[in-house]
Amino acid sequence: MTVIMEKSSPLAIAHLGPPGTYAEQAAFFYLNWLKKTQAVKATLCAYPTIAQSLQAVATQQAQLAVVPVENSIEGSVTMTMDTLWQLETLQIQLALVLPISHTLISCADNLESIETVYSHPQALAQCQGWLRQFLPNVNLIPSNSTTEALQGLKQEVKTAAIASSRAAQLYNLPILATGINDYPDNCTRFWVISHSQGDAGDQISSRAIAFGTALRAIAPTHTSIAFSLPANVPGALAKALQVFAHLGINLSRIESRPTKRSLGEYLFFIDIETSATQVQTALSELRDYTEILKFFGSYSVTLIDNS
Amino acid sequence: MTVIMEKSSPLAIAHLGPPGTYAEQAAFFYLNWLKKTQAVKATLCAYPTIAQSLQAVATQQAQLAVVPVENSIEGSVTMTMDTLWQLETLQIQLALVLPISHTLISCADNLESIETVYSHPQALAQCQGWLRQFLPNVNLIPSNSTTEALQGLKQEVKTAAIASSRAAQLYNLPILATGINDYPDNCTRFWVISHSQGDAGDQISSRAIAFGTALRAIAPTHTSIAFSLPANVPGALAKALQVFAHLGINLSRIESRPTKRSLGEYLFFIDIETSATQVQTALSELRDYTEILKFFGSYSVTLIDNS
Numbered sequence: 001m002t003v004i005m006e007k008s009s010p011l012a013i014a015h016l017g018p019p020g021t022y023a024e025q026a027a028f029f030y031l032n033w034l035k036k037t038q039a040v041k042a043t044l045c046a047y048p049t050i051a052q053s054l055q056a057v058a059t060q061q062a063q064l065a066v067v068p069v070e071n072s073i074e075g076s077v078t079m080t081m082d083t084l085w086q087l088e089t090l091q092i093q094l095a096l097v098l099p100i101s102h103t104l105i106s107c108a109d110n111l112e113s114i115e116t117v118y119s120h121p122q123a124l125a126q127c128q129g130w131l132r133q134f135l136p137n138v139n140l141i142p143s144n145s146t147t148e149a150l151q152g153l154k155q156e157v158k159t160a161a162i163a164s165s166r167a168a169q170l171y172n173l174p175i176l177a178t179g180i181n182d183y184p185d186n187c188t189r190f191w192v193i194s195h196s197q198g199d200a201g202d203q204i205s206s207r208a209i210a211f212g213t214a215l216r217a218i219a220p221t222h223t224s225i226a227f228s229l230p231a232n233v234p235g236a237l238a239k240a241l242q243v244f245a246h247l248g249i250n251l252s253r254i255e256s257r258p259t260k261r262s263l264g265e266y267l268f269f270i271d272i273e274t275s276a277t278q279v280q281t282a283l284s285e286l287r288d289y290t291e292i293l294k295f296f297g298s299y300s301v302t303l304i305d306n307s
Numbered sequence: 308m309t310v311i312m313e314k315s316s317p318l319a320i321a322h323l324g325p326p327g328t329y330a331e332q333a334a335f336f337y338l339n340w341l342k343k344t345q346a347v348k349a350t351l352c353a354y355p356t357i358a359q360s361l362q363a364v365a366t367q368q369a370q371l372a373v374v375p376v377e378n379s380i381e382g383s384v385t386m387t388m389d390t391l392w393q394l395e396t397l398q399i400q401l402a403l404v405l406p407i408s409h410t411l412i413s414c415a416d417n418l419e420s421i422e423t424v425y426s427h428p429q430a431l432a433q434c435q436g437w438l439r440q441f442l443p444n445v446n447l448i449p450s451n452s453t454t455e456a457l458q459g460l461k462q463e464v465k466t467a468a469i470a471s472s473r474a475a476q477l478y479n480l481p482i483l484a485t486g487i488n489d490y491p492d493n494c495t496r497f498w499v500i501s502h503s504q505g506d507a508g509d510q511i512s513s514r515a516i517a518f519g520t521a522l523r524a525i526a527p528t529h530t531s532i533a534f535s536l537p538a539n540v541p542g543a544l545a546k547a548l549q550v551f552a553h554l555g556i557n558l559s560r561i562e563s564r565p566t567k568r569s570l571g572e573y574l575f576f577i578d579i580e581t582s583a584t585q586v587q588t589a590l591s592e593l594r595d596y597t598e599i600l601k602f603f604g605s606y607s608v609t610l611i612d613n614s
Binding site: 022070071072073074075078079090097118119125142143166183185187189198234235236237239242243244245248250251252253254255256258260261262263264266 | 324376378380381385386391404428447448449450451465478492494496521541542544545546548549550551552555556557558560561562563564565567568569570573
């Protein structure tokens with residue numbers, strides 16, 4: 001596979017910031033992969049929310065975004081799904097699976113002196129058993145990201161934060177305990193997202209599209225779609241899922257989200273494991289049973305080895 | 308319908324605290340309903356997390372818990388589902404639907420002087436459009452509950468919080484803006500949960516069970532179940548859902564949660580609309596297609612009128 005790309009300005013990769021979040025870790029892995037295997041230069045651009053990192057690609061301020069999709073313990077990242085449904089022009093290029101290992105970061109001498117622990121709510125939830133056992137009396141305070149939780153740690157010795165060991169290194173902070181997640185098989189799946197339509201006048205954009213085409217050529221194994229169902233049709237979801245069952249297609253994920261119209265109305269986000277040819281058959285049959293049907297892309301899955 | 312209950316010590320109703328949360332508002336409505344229609348005395352007991360309020364019922368420290376299940380905009384409350392799956396002895400008695408109207412609470416003279424807004428992440432998410440329009444440059448800081456966000460407001464005039472008007476009243480704080488949620492049809496569904504098995508020696512527990520029986524006598528319209536599926540069976544979910552489709556049973560909700568074993572393995576939480584007799588048929592057929600099947604109860608749904 002040979003893709004000719006212009007080497008001028010680097011590709012911008014948007015992610016949830018600041019540096020040291022797990023999203024940045026996945027984006028950083030991807031940046032290195034681009035450099036090594038595709039000889040493509042890229043830079044990381046941190047955004048305050050997942051929605052803003054996806055909007056940056058939709059408005060072509062960035063060429064790619066790396067966003068979390070689901071965690072094996074805490075489940076779906078709803079903001080990613082809701083934003084992807086709203087924005088019309090985005091496409092999944094690749095899935096990255098990052099093993100998650102939380103560490104307790106603090107300037108305290110020992111666990112006994114810690115009174116407060118800060119972290120992102122998902123990280124606090126993923127360590128709740130460990131916290132109950134080793135820090136049963138501390139205050140747990142949510143923060144916007146695992147990295148934000150590190151702010152002020154140097155000034156405050158009775159305080160700790162839960163984040164990655166990479167974050168501790170980046171901010172030069174001591175680690176008090178490692179591998180504190182309750183479930184050792186903890187990993188988060190990310191999607192690498194590009195714009196779905198290139199603007200011919202925009203070199204960077206067309207480079208990103210060419211690059212997307214190169215990535216898709218790596219035998220896509222998964223396809224992601226979402227749909228809403230016609231109202232008040234009993235068995236509507238079963239009928240839609242029967243399409244996949246009849247074709248022998250395995251669902252690797254199903255997730256419902258509220259339509260935001262009224263309680264009890266849902267959108268369904270589905271990942272299927274299948275070849276590109278079967279996808280077309282499935283989608284054309286599915287149109288008969290769905291109200292709105294969106295195709296987010298076919299892509300392959302890569303495990304990030306951060307050992 | 309006549310239920311004889313002993314009037315000694317009041318029933319304890321557990322909820323996510325502190326007072327002023329939407330969970331407390333739903334629990335407070337329920338307490339008044341108990342008093343008026345059943346002549347049953349009850350007290351509210353605030354717990355720091357949803358999981359702890361459910362555990363209080365499982366360990367019979369409280370007779371009932373009122374817990375949020377899903378919001379029409381932000382979707383499921385995952386902690387409620389995960390805890391319900393883990394604890395074996397809980398049963399849903401009733402669903403309560405509470406219309407949600409967020410207010411901006413602050414001691415500031417006007418919007419211009421506000422620099423920081425605190426609230427629970429779901430409330431911040433539900434008002435993101437309003438915040439972008441009227442307070443585009445403020446810092447948004449997550450808190451553990453909408454009520455916790457009110458702490459310190461009296462001392463800090465550049466700060467605001469998003470919570471209910473009931474919370475503003477309870478803590479004697481001024482309201483700067485009302486109805487700031489982006490979607491007017493915003494409501495949250497709660498479940499009233501009891502212990503599923505009474506201890507004969509425990510008067511309070513047997514009262515709660517008798518009371519649960521009284522509630523179930525109010526024509527149940529909904530049933531909630533959850534199941535895991537046998538591994539590596541393509542179409543396993545479609546087969547399970549076909550059971551409902553064949554019986555003409557409507558699904559009012561389907562939600563997947565990770566099994567926490569490995570990425571891509573899910574539990575399914577399903578609410579169905581059906582009579583009690585059909586439930587038995589559906590459950591016995593469903594056993595053939597599921598791995599673990601749990602029944603959480605059949606119950607009716609009540610809309611809370613807080614106008």
